[in-house]
Amino acid sequence: MGATKTEHxxxxxxxxxxxxxxxxxxxxxxxxxxxxxxxxxICGDIVDELPLSQxxxxxxxxxxxxxxxxxxxxEGNTICYCIDEKAIAxxxxxxxxxxxxxxKKKDNKCC
Amino acid sequence: MGATKTEHxxxxxxxxxxxxxxxxxxxxxxxxxxxxxxxxxICGDIVDELPLSQxxxxxxxxxxxxxxxxxxxxEGNTICYCIDEKAIAxxxxxxxxxxxxxxKKKDNKCC
DNA sequence: CACCTTCATCGTAATATTGCAATATACTTA
DNA sequence: TAAGTATATTGCAATATTACGATGAAGGTG
Numbered sequence: 001m002g003a004t005k006t007e008h009x010x011x012x013x014x015x016x017x018x019x020x021x022x023x024x025x026x027x028x029x030x031x032x033x034x035x036x037x038x039x040x041x042i043c044g045d046i047v048d049e050l051p052l053s054q055x056x057x058x059x060x061x062x063x064x065x066x067x068x069x070x071x072x073x074x075e076g077n078t079i080c081y082c083i084d085e086k087a088i089a090x091x092x093x094x095x096x097x098x099x100x101x102x103x104k105k106k107d108n109k110c111c
Numbered sequence: 112m113g114a115t116k117t118e119h120x121x122x123x124x125x126x127x128x129x130x131x132x133x134x135x136x137x138x139x140x141x142x143x144x145x146x147x148x149x150x151x152x153i154c155g156d157i158v159d160e161l162p163l164s165q166x167x168x169x170x171x172x173x174x175x176x177x178x179x180x181x182x183x184x185x186e187g188n189t190i191c192y193c194i195d196e197k198a199i200a201x202x203x204x205x206x207x208x209x210x211x212x213x214x215k216k217k218d219n220k221c222c
Numbered sequence: 223c224a225c226c227t228t229c230a231t232c233g234t235a236a237t238a239t240t241g242c243a244a245t246a247t248a249c250t251t252a
Numbered sequence: 253t254a255a256g257t258a259t260a261t262t263g264c265a266a267t268a269t270t271a272c273g274a275t276g277a278a279g280g281t282g
Binding site: 004005006008009010013014016017020021023024025026027028029030032033036051052083085088089091092095096098099101102105 | 143162212
Binding site: 116 | 258271
């Protein structure tokens with residue numbers, strides 16, 4: 001085994017899990033946070049900011065891009081990365097939805 | 112390798128990554144959603160609801176509990192599970208924070 | 223053109239995750 | 253106490269992830 005049994009879950013559950021999984025690593029959290037720290041988008045220097053080798057960072061960036069969390073614009077020799085708001089918005093509204101539902105059933109809890 | 116280089120990232124980044132990681136699997140998403148679907152907490156029948164074996168579900172529950180996302184109350188022979196609002200609140204505010212910052216720099220974007 | 227820079231890909235080693243059968247533990251009830 | 257029920261743990265196989273050195277591709281510069 002070792003492979004997730006994707007086929008047994010709903011498409012929504014798999015979609016949100018994939019999106020969440022893309023952020024389930026401190027390096028990718030760090031990348032997203034770094035992309036936000038600056039005023040505009042970042043062109044190139046992500047590798048210098050992270051304590052990981054260039055191939056590793058490239059791999060993490062690829063995962064973020066595949067998940068739709070970041071976008072990359074090629075600009076000559078470098079690439080300009082920035083966060084895709086839509087993906088973040090999805091995550092935010094997902095957790096906001098859970099929070100709202102939790103608030104509703106506050107009185108019906110046993111633990 | 113294969114092990115995450117936790118020591119190179121900030122404690123905050125590792126903390127939020129761990130929390131996110133706990134939800135980075137459709138089965139655990141399904142568990143959390145099932146816990147919310149009902150009026151009160153669930154005592155026992157999580158295994159029947161999931162397309163996975165009892166040991167596998169037990170393992171996923173353990174991970175969610177370790178991460179602090181759910182609480183389990185032992186009640187005689189069964190266990191009553193429910194979501195820990197604090198953890199969800201943390202996640203929600205994390206993504207809300209990112210969203211807010213993204214809103215601010217909307218005009219400074221190149222892609 | 224030769225060389226440098228930037229980023230991606232390949233190949234591979236180390237480790238982690240997923241899933242389940244078998245078994246253990248703990249409580250309940252007959 | 254014996255049998256049944258609910259959940260946890262163990263042990264293992266299959267697969268995925270993480271990380272990096274080496275190398276490749278593509279654009280820029282002397």
